[in-house]
Amino acid sequence: MMCATGDPxxxxxxxxxxxxxxxxxxxxxxxxxxxxxxxxxxxxxxLSTLLDGRIAKVNATLLDWLGYERGDLVxxxxxxxxxxxxxxxxxxxxxxxxxxxxxxxxGIALELKAADGSRLxxxxxxxxxxxxxxxxxxxxxxxxxxxxxxxxxxxxxRARKEADLERDxxxxxxxxxxxxxxxxxxxxxxxxxxxxxxHIASVDEVGGDFYDLFPLAAGTWGLxxxxxxxxxxxxxxxxxxxxxxxxxAAVYNPDPAAVLNNLNTVLNHEYxxxxxxxxxxxxxxxxPDPQRGGFRITLASGGHPPALLMRADGTADYLxxxxxxxxxxxxxxxxATTTVHLAPGDTLLLHTDGLTEAHTTSAGGEDRYxxxxxxxxxxxxxxTTASGTIGAVRDLLDSxxxxxxxxxxxxxxxxxxxxxxxxx
Amino acid sequence: MTKHLTLRTRTTAAGAVMELAGDLDHHxxxxxxxxxxxxSLRPGGQLVLDLAGITFCDSSGIxxxxxxxxxxxxxxxxMALAAVPERVARIFRIVGLDQxxxxxxTAQDAEGAWHIASG
Numbered sequence: 001m002m003c004a005t006g007d008p009x010x011x012x013x014x015x016x017x018x019x020x021x022x023x024x025x026x027x028x029x030x031x032x033x034x035x036x037x038x039x040x041x042x043x044x045x046x047l048s049t050l051l052d053g054r055i056a057k058v059n060a061t062l063l064d065w066l067g068y069e070r071g072d073l074v075x076x077x078x079x080x081x082x083x084x085x086x087x088x089x090x091x092x093x094x095x096x097x098x099x100x101x102x103x104x105x106x107g108i109a110l111e112l113k114a115a116d117g118s119r120l121x122x123x124x125x126x127x128x129x130x131x132x133x134x135x136x137x138x139x140x141x142x143x144x145x146x147x148x149x150x151x152x153x154x155x156x157x158r159a160r161k162e163a164d165l166e167r168d169x170x171x172x173x174x175x176x177x178x179x180x181x182x183x184x185x186x187x188x189x190x191x192x193x194x195x196x197x198x199h200i201a202s203v204d205e206v207g208g209d210f211y212d213l214f215p216l217a218a219g220t221w222g223l224x225x226x227x228x229x230x231x232x233x234x235x236x237x238x239x240x241x242x243x244x245x246x247x248x249a250a251v252y253n254p255d256p257a258a259v260l261n262n263l264n265t266v267l268n269h270e271y272x273x274x275x276x277x278x279x280x281x282x283x284x285x286x287x288p289d290p291q292r293g294g295f296r297i298t299l300a301s302g303g304h305p306p307a308l309l310m311r312a313d314g315t316a317d318y319l320x321x322x323x324x325x326x327x328x329x330x331x332x333x334x335x336a337t338t339t340v341h342l343a344p345g346d347t348l349l350l351h352t353d354g355l356t357e358a359h360t361t362s363a364g365g366e367d368r369y370x371x372x373x374x375x376x377x378x379x380x381x382x383x384t385t386a387s388g389t390i391g392a393v394r395d396l397l398d399s400x401x402x403x404x405x406x407x408x409x410x411x412x413x414x415x416x417x418x419x420x421x422x423x424x
Numbered sequence: 425m426t427k428h429l430t431l432r433t434r435t436t437a438a439g440a441v442m443e444l445a446g447d448l449d450h451h452x453x454x455x456x457x458x459x460x461x462x463x464s465l466r467p468g469g470q471l472v473l474d475l476a477g478i479t480f481c482d483s484s485g486i487x488x489x490x491x492x493x494x495x496x497x498x499x500x501x502x503m504a505l506a507a508v509p510e511r512v513a514r515i516f517r518i519v520g521l522d523q524x525x526x527x528x529x530t531a532q533d534a535e536g537a538w539h540i541a542s543g
Contacts, residue, residue: 303519325520
């Protein structure tokens with residue numbers, strides 16, 4: 001079949017001297033001539049079927065796409081025969097019923113099966129043609145080639161999958177990095193019950209909280225808990241430096257104030273100027289007290305929130321270290337110390353301010369949990385144990401939900417009562 | 425959840441006053457840090473940070489205050505804080521910064537103190 005649509009338009013250009021009347025004649029000729037050709041060679045597939053789906057008429061475009069001869073289809077095949085198995089199912093359960101109900105259905109994505117077995121994604125629109133008495137006569141269907149669109153969708157899907165994968169990888173990296181900054185399990189200290197918890201506020205950014213508990217010379221133990229300002233890789237680098245400096249300094253000289261002074265010197269050398277990095281830390285030295293039982297603990301604080309002591313007698317108080325200054329930005333930071341006796345039944349809780357700065361109303365309210373509330377919490381808990389304390393803190397953090405917008409580290413140590421003390 | 429931070433600077437006889445209002449945190453602290461190099465500070469001068477409008481200050485906020493202090497010290501100038509809200513003052517006490525920054529009720533008081541000190 002000749003393609004009549006192109007020729008008149010092409011010949012018009014060079015013959016610029018033709019009159020308007022002549023042009024009109026050509027234009028109407030073009031319209032009359034093209035009705036059949038438009039159907040056959042339209043840029044979309046046309047298909048007319050009987051109400052049972054049997055193919056009554058099909059245009060050349062669709063035959064070309066599918067690689068069939070007209071005789072293969074007309075009167076022999078049903079529209080659903082051209083579909084893939086999944087498409088046939090969809091046609092049966094959704095397409096055909098909706099078409100019967102509404103008289104039309106549009107923009108449905110289906111896949112056609114070509115004569116050679118290849119697949120052709122199409123967008124399908126169908127309408128029911130009715131006779132003058134309103135009775136349905138046949139179904140007219142147009143099919144648009146959706147190969148480009150499908151390729152575009154596949155590309156979008158692939159990019160999205162890749163981004164998801166990338167995000168998962170980052171989360172895993174952050175979580176792994178976080179774990180390297182914490183001891184895998186708290187050390188087993190004879191005569192002491194230890195528990196700890198690290199609450200990760202965001203898996204997208206590494207937080208800067210840290211803690212550790214480790215043996216020092218002659219039955220003594222060192223412990224620390226701290227918070228590096230900021231988040232992310234830069235904060236993690238400081239956290240790592242702080243952790244190893246504290247452990248090394250404690251071996252060299254276990255005096256808690258000396259340990260923090262050493263850390264202050266190291267951080268001051270490393271970070272200054274426009275991007276200062278600091279941390280707040282509590283460092284404790286635990287010494288067994290054979291006379292009174294339990295332990296003596298000396299705590300040095302570099303600007304860190306005070307530890308909470310929950311005693312065997314049910315009372316609780318903060319152990320303030322007033323005047324202690326944050327570590328890493330002041331050349332001669334003042335370190336404040338306090339010494340207490342941990343008697344059997346006493347529990348000491350160290351925390352970072354992610355706990356006390358948590359929003360208590362998840363609707364973005366201004367209320368933060370606060371030091372007073374934590375003190376009341378401790379008074380309600382005492383007397384308690386290390387695991388009892390950490391369990392209660394975890395429940396508390398859970399109750400804040402998304403209100404905890406900073407990482408939170410908690411470390412509890414408890415001196416268990418001996419059996420004879422319990423009997424008394 | 426984070427509110428905006430508004431930042432205004434003005435030049436005074438003593439040096440510069442930076443007025444901060446809103447939340448000074450992880451998200452807004454870089455804004456203040458970026459504004460520091462633009463301040464005109466001369467040796468013997470004074471930088472005043474007016475915190476009257478600060479509603480929240482976290483560790484990143486504290487970092488940028490220390491950066492401001494480092495910036496002033498590098499220019500041989502002093503740094504003072506004015507109108508520190510109680511909840512921020514409480515954080516300063518915990519981390520021991522109350523001993524580091526001279527603090528005045530208002531920016532004007534800080535200015536007055538500088539004039540007396542520098543005769």
